[in-house]
Structure formats: C-alpha cells, structure tokens
Amino acid sequence: MALIRITSPHVHKPVNTAGIMRLVILATLPGLLAMTFFFGWGTLINIIWASLLAVTFEAICIKARNRPLYFYLKDYSAILTAVLIALALPPFVPWWLTAVAVFVAIVVAKQLYGGIGQNPFNPAMVAYALVLISFPLEMTRWTAPFMLQGDGWNILGFVDTLQLIFGGWSEHADAFTSATPLDVMRHRGGLTTEEAWRASDVLANVGAWHAVSAAYFMGGILLLYKKIFSWHTPAAVLISLGAMSTLFYVISPDTYADPFFHLTVGGTILGAFFIATDPVSSATSNKGKIWFGIGIGVLIFTIRTWGNYPDAVAFSILLMNLAAPFIDQYTQPRTYGHKAPNSGLKGKA
Amino acid sequence: MSKIFAFHGGIHPPENKKQSTRSPIRPAPVPAQLTIPIQQHIGAPAKPCVKTGDYVQKGQLIAKAQGRISVSIHASSSGTVTDISPKAVPHPSGLNAPCISIQTDGKDEWIDHQGLDDYRSVPKQTLIEYIRDHGIAGMGGAGFPTDVKLHLGDDHIVNTLIINAAECEPYITADDMLIRERAEQIVGGIEIINYLLKPTHILIGIEDNKAHAIRVLEDALRHTELNIDIIVVPTKYPSGGEKQLIRLLTGVEVPSGHIPADVGIVCQNIGTAAAINQAVNYGTPLISRIVTVTGGAVSKPQNLEVLIGTPINTLLETARINHDQLSRLVMGGPMMGYTIENDSIPIIKTSNCIIAATAEEMPPAPPAQACIRCGLCEQACPAELLPQQLYWFAKSKEFEKAKHHNLFDCIECGACSYVCPSNIPLVQYYRFAKNEIRAEEAEQRKADQARLRFEARQARLEQDKVDKETRRKERAAQAAAAQAIKKTTLETAQTNPEDQIKQLKTAAAVTRTKLKKALSALEKAKAESSDDIAQLDLQYKQAEHAAEEAQTALEAAEKGALVSAATSNAPDIKQLKTQAAVARTKLKKAQQALKMAEEKGHDGVETLRATVAELETKAANAQQAFADAEASNSSSGAASQSSAMLQEAADKALQTLQKAEAALATAIENNSPAADKMQAGVEKLKSKYTEALSALQDNAKTQQPSIQQATGQQAIERKPIDLKALKQNVSIMRTKLKKAEKLLEATDENSAEASELQQEITRLTQLHQEAKAQLDAEEAIRIKAAAAQGIDLKQLKIDAALARAAATKLQRSIKKEQESEQNNLDALQAELITAQQQADKLTHTLSQFE
Ligand code: SF4
C-alpha cells in the first residue's frame, strides 16, 4: 500500500479560481447584451479582439518568465481583464487603441508586477486611464444610442462596424457619434441642469444608459448571490456616491445632477460591481472594503463634478487601489478572543 | 432553550456521517498483539512499571503517570509483555515513540476491579486522583489529562460546564453512536464532573444533524436532577472547536491566550464523561474506546469498540477494507486529521476515527495557484483572521507581521484551505510559520540566557579581582595592626569576658572528654575485672573533679557575662534566646536522665536530682533574662515588625483584590455568566482587604506617637514604612478616584447609582487624602532626618541625578572617542571613573534616606 503523508484538510470545496473568473465573465453577459442592443456590434467585436490580444500577450509573458503556460492561461484572468476593458471603451474605438489598452493592462499592469495576484492596480483601469489621457479624441467619440437613430441597425451592420474599427474612421460614421450624458452634463456651459435636460438629445435618451446599468446590476447581483464577492465594496461605493450627490443636489439642484443620474450613467455600476470588487487590488477585510468603497464613491462624485474628466470611475478606483495597503493596516478585523483589532504596522505582539 | 450565539465564518463540507451509523457499535476483535504507546495524551509520558516477560491482566496498570500533567496507562487485555521499545505511533509527525507491546493470550482476563460505592463520600482530591489513576484523558481531540481540568474548581470559579457533543467533523460518528447507545453512562459521568466542579449550569452542545442522539439524550436526562440543557446548534464546521462551541452556547469569547476556565467555563468531551463514569462507578480504566471506521474503501463502515493498542489493520479488516481502492488513510476527521502511512499503527485514547478514503473521495490536491485575494478564506475563518494576509506573510517570512495579524489565534481548523479556490494549502503555511516563530523565539531565549550568563561571569570575575585586591589590602593592614596590638593587649585580653568564657569552655570540654575516657576505661576494666580498677577509679574521680571545676568556672564566667550583657545598652536578645533554649534542653536531658536513673534505682539519683533542680533555676533565669530583654526592646522593634507584617498582608490582599477586579471587569465586558459569582468573590476580597487595612491602621496608630517623637536619626534606622508602598498607595487611590468620577459622569445624575457613586467618591477622596498625608508626613520625616545630619535631601537628589547624568555623558563621549580613535581616551576614562564614583556615592547616601 503506497500511502503518502498529506496534511489536513483532506477535503476541498469544489471551487477553483478559473471557475470564479468564468462566472464573473458570465455575469457581464447581460451588460454586453444591453450594450449591443443600444450601441451596436462594436462592443462585442472589441471583446473578441481584446480577448485574443490578451491571451497572446499573456502567453508571451508567461513564456518569457519561464512559467508553465497552460497552468496560468487556464485561470481565465487575462480574458476577464480583456472583457472589462472592452466593455469600458467606447464601442467604435479603432483597433490599435484596444491593442494599446490590452498591452498596458496585461503586460505592464499585470505581468511586470509579477502576474496574477500581484498587481497593486486593477489592470483594466490602468489601461483605461492611460488611453483616456493619451487619446482623448477617440475616447470621447461615443456613438449615440441606436434607438436615437431609428434605423441605426441598418446603417451600421456588423460588417460596417468591422470596417469602422479596423479600417479607420470615416466621415460616414460621424453621423452616429455623440457625447455621453456625463460629458453633456459636465460641459453644459451656463445652463442649469434643468435647462440641460431640456436642451440635449443625449440627455433625452439617457434611458439607454439606465438600461445598460440595470443589466450590469443584474450581473452584479448574480455574483453577490454566488458569494464571489461580498456586498461591502459595491454597497459602499453606491451608497457613498448616492449620499454625496443627494447632499449637493438638495443644496443646489440647479448646479448638480441628481443622484439617480450619478448612479446610473457612466461606468458607476460596472465599476462598483465588476472592477472595485477586484480582490487583488482592493482592501482585504470587510471593514477595509467599506472604507475602500466609500473612497471610490466620494472620488467619483468629486472628479465628475469638479474635475476635468467627466467619467471618473477609473481614476477613483486607481486612487483607492493606491490607498488599499494603507487601509489594510488599519482595518484588521477583531480576532476571536481579542478585545480590539490590531492596527497599524506593528503593535503589541 | 437557550439562545445560540453564532460565530463568524465556518463551512459546510459534505457530512458523510450516515454511512457509519447504520449498524450498532460492535466490539472489535482482540488482536494477537497490542501496541500501547506510553504517551497518548498531552503532557509527560507515563513511566512503564512492567518489564518484558511480565504477565499482565486486563486493566492492570502498566505505566504510571509522571508529574502533574500526565495520565496512567493500563493493559487493554491479558497477556505477556513482549517488548518495550519505540514503535510507529499515531502522530502527525510520523515519528516513533516508546510503546509497551503485549502478546495477548485470548483469555481477556480482568484484573480485580471495582468502582467506588459512593463517590460523594470520598474527598474530592481522592476522587480526582482516582480518575487520574484510571487513565482518563480527553477523548475528543488533543487528549488533555482530564484530572487537570477537574482541578480547575480549586482556583477558578466555574459556573458553566459545557459537554461537547457537537462532533462537527465530517465522517466521525463515534460520539453520536455513544449517545444513542450509552446515554446513561454519559449522564453518570456528567454527575461526577458536576460533583467535582459544582457549576451553576451545564450545557450539552450538539449539532442538529444528530436528531436520534438528541432524542435519546433528552430521555436520559429526565432521570437526573441536574440542571442540564441540551443546546442544539446548527451544523457548521467547526462548531465543535472548544472556543467556537463556547461562543455558540454562551456568547462568551475566551480571551486570546487564556483558558476557558478564566471566564468560568470548563469543557469536557462527551466521550470523556462516559469514561469517567466507567472508571468511578465500575473501576474500569480507559482501555477501550469507540472508533468510527469509515470511508469509501471499506465496505462495512461502522463504529467499533476498540481496545487501546489495537493495530488499525485489524479494524480495517473488520470493516472489510478493499485495498485496491484505498488511496488515503486518515486518522481523525478529514478537516484536521492526519494521514498515516502504516496500517499497523495502534489506536490510542484520542483516536476517534479512521477514514479509508478512495481517490475519488479525497483526490490529491491540484497544484496551488496564486492567491487572488478573493477573500473566501476570510469569510470562512472562525477565528476572524485574515488568512490571505497570513498566507502572504508566512510565504514571505514576515513573521512579525504574521504575529501582528494574530497568527497564533489560528486554530488550524482548515476552513480557509477548504474554500480557497486557488487550492493553496494555507494551514500548512501557518504551521510552518508558527514553528519558525517558535524556533526563533527559543533561539532568542537561548541567546539571551547565554548573554546573561556571560555578563554574569564577567561581573563575577571583575568582582573577584576587586575582592582579592581588597582582601590583600585588608590582610596587610590587619597584619600591621595585629603586630601593634599584640604587644599591648597580651594582658588585657585576659579581662575580656568573652574570650575568657571561650577558653573556659574549651577547658571544660577537654576535661569532660578526659572524664569520659576515664569512665569508659574504668568500665572496661570492671567488665574484664582487671586489677588496676582501683587506679582507674582514682583517675576517674580526678577527672570528674577537674570537669566539675571547669564547669563551675565556666558557669560563673557565663553568669558574669550574662549580667553585663543584660545591663549593657544593647541586650542581645538573640543570644539570650539561644541561652534560654540551651538551658531548657539541658534541663530536659537532665530530667530524662533522672527519670531513667530513678527507674533503675541507681545510686547517683540524688546528685542528678540536684543537677536538675539547678538546671531548672538556670533555665528559668535564662528565660527571664530573655523575656526582660525582649520586653524592653519590643516597644520599638516588635511593633515595627508587626506593622511590616500587617503591611505585607494588606498588600497581598490588595493584589488579590485587584486581580479579581480585573478578572471581573473582563467577565462583565464579555457578558460572562460567571460575572455574578465573581462579583461576590470580589466583594469578599474587598472586605478582607479592608480588614487588613484597618488592622494595619490600628497598628500604625499605636505607633504614631513614637514616630512623631522620633528624632531624625532614629527615623532613618527604623524604616517602618516603605516610601514606595506609600507612593503606590497614593497613586492607586488616585486612579480609583478618577475611575469612579468618570463612571459618575457616565451614569444618570438622578439614579440611585449616581448617589452611590457619589458616596464612593467621597470615601475615595478621603482615602486618597489620607494616603497622601501619610506619604507627605513620611517624606517630611525623612527630610528632617537628613537635615539633622546637615543634608538637604532635595539638593542631594538633584546632585545625584546630575552626577549620574555627567557619568552617562562621559560614557557617551568615550564611546565617540573610541570610534574616532583619538587618544585622549585615557583621560576621559579616568574622568568617567571619578564621575561614576561621585554618582555612586551620592546615590548611596540618598538611598540611606529613601
Ligand atoms: S481563499 Fe485562497 S485565493 Fe482566496 S484570498 Fe484566500 S488564500 Fe487567496
């Protein structure tokens, strides 16, 4: 009988990292459907393109770092990053922009830091922030929701979209672009919110954005239900953002957008459920996650309202990524049998 | 039904318990060979008391408990001891340990045994001893000697007894089956534990997946008068962990680094309760236990009653093992058990389960992936740790950080590893880190000790050198002085009464020896009826005379000395005491001799009687002198002595009180049910303390006048009250006062507590002031005393501090000098030495006053 010495425990819950990643990817499906429905084929094409790039870059890096290729590729983490990038980018960004973003995410933000689990910043957000700063023109060219165009589906079919993305931008496409609601809100000149709502087509069609957010929300709830992450981060993000915007909206409804607007347009929901919850770059303990989430919510409102970039989710998350290790130091949970949690770098032994 | 207090985390692994509960408990066959390790418990191994070749009966003691934490071992069946040597034993380390091997004879013959008729009639100590002698150790997990836990009633207030029947590990059903079939044994055992620990209530914690057992237990408890609650807890691993169960049932958390008894709780495993019952009521030592034999590789999973020392393969055969399917053999449960490679390993007192698992059941762990910090481990950890952080720290060997993240509160339950999606063997990392830290600390301790030893040696050598030097000087001085004195004191020495007495004593002793010799010679001669008896007789008489003379001279001298001593200013009480004692002994001896002589009708009786009478007066005199001297002295010395004693008693009482109060505070904070009882204890201690204090104060009062009268000089010598203690007293009062004030602030102004608190504060204020006044007075006395000698104490203090500072400064500059390798080092060093001397001198003077 050949028995080997193995330490406890001897049973293991049938979960694995790849499974978790797959589930998260799956949970983005409703959002993807909504995006496609309202904004056309672009997002889907981007997802496929980004995933191909991501797997390639990841494979090259793993080979270069002399690690077992299949073992690391099968964890689906690269694909998840690619999907998140593609969902965050405008639907018709040129192919090379996506490539730059994926390269930054996988090679710079992840592998150079030591691969999965080691990255201090969320790779998708690093990539997003970088391309946003580097290519502002392309990054603000969102399509108007197709609903707006009436016959949008006929004008911009699948092949047209491919051409648009890989062939280059044509004048023909300009007809479809428009600013995002956040853009409009931010750069509305001297108008009050009330007037802006009445004046802008984009804002009149904000329903498309609400619908996309609702779809992401569903996916997020699924993950919560599956206990992939705990409620702390998303709840803290949404509640703090809601509280901030309510406060200012009550003070001056003319100057500030209403809380519902803040919560449902832009990347708020996607960020709160799919990106801020990235465990690698977030705070650790439940208490820490709450602080982490509050920070993100407050920053989103601050940057959106007073900053230069209308959408602030990426910057907020990156800034809080930076703060996560610090938060961790002060938010150890109280261990069984201890009166108070330890905190700080070192305390009583 | 009591409330249940959930603990954080926990997991729900597949239970796999049904398989082994289908058939009743069956006895396992007696194996041909028993291998009984002499250490099956935590603590010191038992000491074998049989040797190879001995015939032993079932239940016979074969190894005796050694030391306080240890357990006796008994033969599980009759047979011959074949061997006492190290063998493979069940232990996670897989190491060998000494075992007693017994070749069974198949008769299974019991030694005479019989329980106690009524354990309530035996003293508790004896009963606990009895349990220890019957080899009872905790049967749940670690095997902690049960008797040690039963002693906890002595120095802890135990108000809750928890019987652990949770059995939360998957697969194991030994306790479940025990309850189903032998509930009355369990109740009997609980009654005994109850008698020993006297808890106010007893809780049995059991998971809700044992419906049958719960029913049986409820029935069985109907027949007992004890106040026992069965508390059904939800099935969740690790609810059977001691700390977790305590929290579940009572809501109390055992403070980190403490034992449950510190919060008034004692836990016992349900199997242990049954074993105690068997031992006390039937005299059966712990020689068998119920073991669950289960797993996919046995076709008849079941519970067996197994003799301790039975090899595992016997059990596997009984349960129809299928060797082809066996891939992993686990002793204990799947969460915390360990694998064994060798199926001839014996069952011991703590073995509750054997799992013969197939490869599908317990597949080899896939290679670990990177931690994605998903936090699933954190959600599962019952100790509320951050397993992922601990893992990072253990991996990067940042042990300080790991400790800071409470690594040592990890109970190694394995819940985190169970849920980790990256398959990281987290527990293994924690074990590694703990071992490393322990090793490091041991190393550190060793190094510290070595350093201390080295320093001590250096100091000793240094001191030796100094001593030698002074001795040499002293000798030289003495020699010179002696030379001078010798000439002048030759005559005067004679008059020194002490010297005289010494000389006389020697003379008397010499004559006595001579006398004795003469006597023995005389007797010898008489016996041999030799001719020179007459001459010898004469010699003897002469010797006797000389001895008597010497003795009288000595006595006279002594009397003189005594008188002079009594009249001198400083009567040496000690000496007087000794003299009185000596006189008494002499008297007694003489009396005995007299009695003997009287009985035998000797003719020396008369003289002896006279001696006795004389001695009697002498003894009386000596006693009187002693009493006088003491009386004259006691007014000062004795009083201060007793006051010191009283002070000490009061201090001790205060210490105990403070400790108890602290314990109470923790208890209240944790909502411990023990709080009430502890409160009572604290009250008692408080009254004790007040008693001690008042006694002390009374004593101080009687002394007060003398203190006030005392001149400075006397005050210094007397040192009746420790200044430090006084200072401490003042600060204690201050803190107490502050606390009370704070409390008052927090409480409602109009409530009854507020007024009570107000009173308390007034009282405390008074006490504080009193203490302060006492301190001030004491300090004033000291300052006065110093002033009497022309020293300003304050100035002295300042000077001393300055001198010390100067010395330190010099030291520092020397160090700097050394580093810069300049050569005015010598000068500096010399300066340092003088500075140090100055500082020492001042400190010394100062210390005389403090
Ligand atoms: S469960 Fe495993 S992968 Fe997840 S945080 Fe804990 S150690 Fe890391």
Ligand code: SF4
């Ligand atoms: S093994 Fe330690 S860290 Fe892991 S769950 Fe149990 S107590 Fe927590």
